Amino acid sequence: MRASTAGPVITLDGPAGAGKTSTAKEVARRLGLRHLDSGALYRALTYALLENGVPEERWSDLTLQELRALDVSQVARGGAFEVRVGGRLVDEELRSSAVTGRVSMLARVPAVRECLLELQRAAGAQGGLVADGRDMGSVVFPEADVKVFLVADLEERARRRVLQDGAADRDPGTVAAEAQAIARRDEQDSRREVSPLRKPEGAVEIDTTGLAFEDQVEAIVDLVRRLTG
Ligand code: CDP
Numbered sequence: 001m002r003a004s005t006a007g008p009v010i011t012l013d014g015p016a017g018a019g020k021t022s023t024a025k026e027v028a029r030r031l032g033l034r035h036l037d038s039g040a041l042y043r044a045l046t047y048a049l050l051e052n053g054v055p056e057e058r059w060s061d062l063t064l065q066e067l068r069a070l071d072v073s074q075v076a077r078g079g080a081f082e083v084r085v086g087g088r089l090v091d092e093e094l095r096s097s098a099v100t101g102r103v104s105m106l107a108r109v110p111a112v113r114e115c116l117l118e119l120q121r122a123a124g125a126q127g128g129l130v131a132d133g134r135d136m137g138s139v140v141f142p143e144a145d146v147k148v149f150l151v152a153d154l155e156e157r158a159r160r161r162v163l164q165d166g167a168a169d170r171d172p173g174t175v176a177a178e179a180q181a182i183a184r185r186d187e188q189d190s191r192r193e194v195s196p197l198r199k200p201e202g203a204v205e206i207d208t209t210g211l212a213f214e215d216q217v218e219a220i221v222d223l224v225r226r227l228t229g
Pocket of ligand 1: 016017018020021038039040043044103104105132133134136156159160185189
């Protein structure tokens with residue numbers, strides 16, 4: 001893909017807790033591009049279904065029309081997209097354990113992926129985007145200018161998540177429980193039939209285990225400059 005005047009499209013995929021979202025946000029800021037957090041859209045649909053009291057056993061049978069009626073949308077604002085459900089801004093509520101525990105189950109439903117594909121593609125239509133998720137480089141933006149696959153050891157990812165969630169210490173029991181939850185989500189994301197989590201063709205793999213946040217941001221910014229400069 002030839003970088004448009006708005007700038008290149010950069011994709012960051014990888015398993016849960018590898019630091020995709022925070023890294024993508026900072027890479028976008030440094031390069032003057034916009035950040036798309038695709039996971040937030042899957043979380044928003046999950047949140048909307050919970051809010052509407054739609055029983056979980058119905059989720060896999062939802063039609064495209066029913067999913068669209070939940071009215072998940074996003075609006076470009078500054079360097080990011082604000083996610084809305086029924087016109088109302090949602091943010092913190094997307095990271096609740098109720099949503100996190102159910103989002104992968106919903107993300108494997110083909111109609112769900114179809115419903116969100118349009119929104120994501122529209123976000124990148126003009127270029128100038130850093131998109132993070134599971135299938136950004138493989139399905140949503142296969143023609144991206146730069147593709148990164150971010151990985152890290154499971155335990156390291158769990159430790160980061162526990163700290164990110166505000167726990168004061170790295171209690172081994174809490175970290176082990178988080179590792180289990182992350183591993184379960186990774187397995188669901190990797191084994192599904194539609195758009196499974198995998199390294200996209202042409203992606204550069206970066207292992208962030210033991211890398212400081214600044215260093216991983218720097219590594220990606222350098223890569224983008226090298227490949228698109
Ligand atoms: O931040 P974290 O990696 O934990 O999750 P996220 O990016 O917010 O994504 C939440 C969930 O949405 C993932 O576990 C996937 O099930 C789903 N997802 C997906 O299927 N495809 C994407 N492009 C992004 C997220």
